[in-house]
Amino acid sequence: MALLTIQDLSLGYDSVAFVENLNFSVNTGDYLCIVGENGSGKTTLMKTLLHLQEPVSGQILMGDGLKQNEIGYLPQQTIVQKDFPASVGEIVLSGCQGRCGIRPFYNKAEKHLAETNMNRMGVLPLKDRCYRELSGGQQQRVLLARALCATQKVLLLDEPVAGLDPKVTSEMYDLIEGLNQEGITIIMISHDLAAAIRYASHILHIGASVFYGTREEYLESDVGKFFLMRQKGG
Amino acid sequence: MLDKLGMYLQYPFVRYALIVGVLIALCSSLLGVTLVLKRFSFIGDGLSHVAFGAMAIAAVLNLTNDMLLVLPVTIISAVLLLRTGQNAKIKGDAAIAMISVGALAFGYLMMNIFSTSSNLSGDVCSTLFGSTSILTLTEREVWLCTVLSIAVVLIFLLFYNKIFAVTFDENFSKAAGTNANGYNLLIAIVIAVIIVLAMNLVGSLLISALVIFPALSAMRLFRNFKSVTICSAVLSVICAFSGIIVSILAGTPVGSTIVAVDVAAFAVCCIAGVITGGIRK
Ligand SMILES: Nc1ncnc2c1ncn2[C@@H]1O[C@H](COP(=O)(O)OP(=O)(O)O)[C@@H](O)[C@H]1O
Ligand SMILES: [Mg+2]
Numbered sequence: 001m002a003l004l005t006i007q008d009l010s011l012g013y014d015s016v017a018f019v020e021n022l023n024f025s026v027n028t029g030d031y032l033c034i035v036g037e038n039g040s041g042k043t044t045l046m047k048t049l050l051h052l053q054e055p056v057s058g059q060i061l062m063g064d065g066l067k068q069n070e071i072g073y074l075p076q077q078t079i080v081q082k083d084f085p086a087s088v089g090e091i092v093l094s095g096c097q098g099r100c101g102i103r104p105f106y107n108k109a110e111k112h113l114a115e116t117n118m119n120r121m122g123v124l125p126l127k128d129r130c131y132r133e134l135s136g137g138q139q140q141r142v143l144l145a146r147a148l149c150a151t152q153k154v155l156l157l158d159e160p161v162a163g164l165d166p167k168v169t170s171e172m173y174d175l176i177e178g179l180n181q182e183g184i185t186i187i188m189i190s191h192d193l194a195a196a197i198r199y200a201s202h203i204l205h206i207g208a209s210v211f212y213g214t215r216e217e218y219l220e221s222d223v224g225k226f227f228l229m230r231q232k233g234g
Numbered sequence: 235m236l237d238k239l240g241m242y243l244q245y246p247f248v249r250y251a252l253i254v255g256v257l258i259a260l261c262s263s264l265l266g267v268t269l270v271l272k273r274f275s276f277i278g279d280g281l282s283h284v285a286f287g288a289m290a291i292a293a294v295l296n297l298t299n300d301m302l303l304v305l306p307v308t309i310i311s312a313v314l315l316l317r318t319g320q321n322a323k324i325k326g327d328a329a330i331a332m333i334s335v336g337a338l339a340f341g342y343l344m345m346n347i348f349s350t351s352s353n354l355s356g357d358v359c360s361t362l363f364g365s366t367s368i369l370t371l372t373e374r375e376v377w378l379c380t381v382l383s384i385a386v387v388l389i390f391l392l393f394y395n396k397i398f399a400v401t402f403d404e405n406f407s408k409a410a411g412t413n414a415n416g417y418n419l420l421i422a423i424v425i426a427v428i429i430v431l432a433m434n435l436v437g438s439l440l441i442s443a444l445v446i447f448p449a450l451s452a453m454r455l456f457r458n459f460k461s462v463t464i465c466s467a468v469l470s471v472i473c474a475f476s477g478i479i480v481s482i483l484a485g486t487p488v489g490s491t492i493v494a495v496d497v498a499a500f501a502v503c504c505i506a507g508v509i510t511g512g513i514r515k
Contacts, residue, residue, distance in 0.1 A: 051409075075405050084271055084459075085267075090458055090460065091402065094398060094406075097410050098412065101411075104395065105395060129457075
């Protein structure tokens, strides 16, 4: 069975669906890019996959022994974080909260895991720095390290490169590709179709017309050709 | 002056005031950081007005132990306000403004119509600004305050990591399987308890100051959650302690003296923050 199977899923708010009948599955090791226009419902889909909100109808099935608290999530930035007095170490450690369950304090293994992941993302030297004083790229690495504390299996990334300059963007993509090669399944929302086509193994396009398939199939499809042309033009 | 202080400290009610004042200041500072960061500062304000309304009703009903009414009413309001705050359709701040002003007006009306007291404006003033009531605490009230304060501190310590996680990023917490709504509820209940406690110390209009100033001051000086929390607790305790001492020696109202000390501490922290920040850069 696939890691995630999405059956007849309709998304929306207050039981008004604006994306209907999504069907696709994600296998272990896939690199799925979700593309589409602004406001087409990409974030909503991700929140529904995370059970942060109820689907209007349909089901999300989890396979391969994946548990709900084994998903790593990198959200779009919220306002609260902008002036939050928190150190990098505190934030990455909070990624272990799912493992910790109702136990009030983090144990040695969890603190070690946080260090390992900070090292992996190259932010260990920033451990005692204040999050809000870091550059955008550094902040995203910190949040990625936190997401890695929550999962060994699958990462959901919501526009991880939004607002980053080109050099930092390509570093971020390389980092994510590296994680994918280590066997972590990636589900990423992206504005940037060129990058999606370059890195992804599968593409889900949502909007007026829905497409799901491998990268090669997408490039051959009408939706893909049209969207690609539009992005190049504008 | 020390002689005078020593003489005052002989009296049990002065010692009670100090114990209770310090405990309440400690509690109210702990959740201040969370409230400020979650943009919940105004909830404290709204709740204190609700508590005032409840207190007025308790006074009219001639309840001997008004806590029995004030505490549950404030807790329920806290839970309701938090709910509406999460609901995107009803504007949270508008709901809070409605409830708080309504409760204030209703409370004053009740007191005006039904009160048998000869000194009505004095009563109202002391519920709003805290007057001298802290110096007239009974032993039972001291115990109640102590028990509730210890409960608040214990809850905070036990759930410190979860409160941090939920405050910093609620969606991530939910995705990681943390019961974020449950912890929000817990935070709301604890806030309500703190407000009712703090009402004894500074009166309902000044509570927000007690909750928010130490947190804001600490945020000027420190840049991680743990240090900010510890610093705001220490600041709050020092300010409350010195405020009470000053008010006893100078005969000023307890509540406003404490808040004045808090404001002064904030000013000092701002300057210190600018200086150390300047050095760092
Ligand atoms: N909390 C909300 N309540 C109601 N509608 C919302 C809410 N959040 C987003 N929407 C609407 O849902 C649609 C999809 O939004 P979103 O999933 O954020 O799009 P994307 O991430 O693809 O840009 C938009 O039209 C937006 O206006
Ligand atoms: Mg989005």
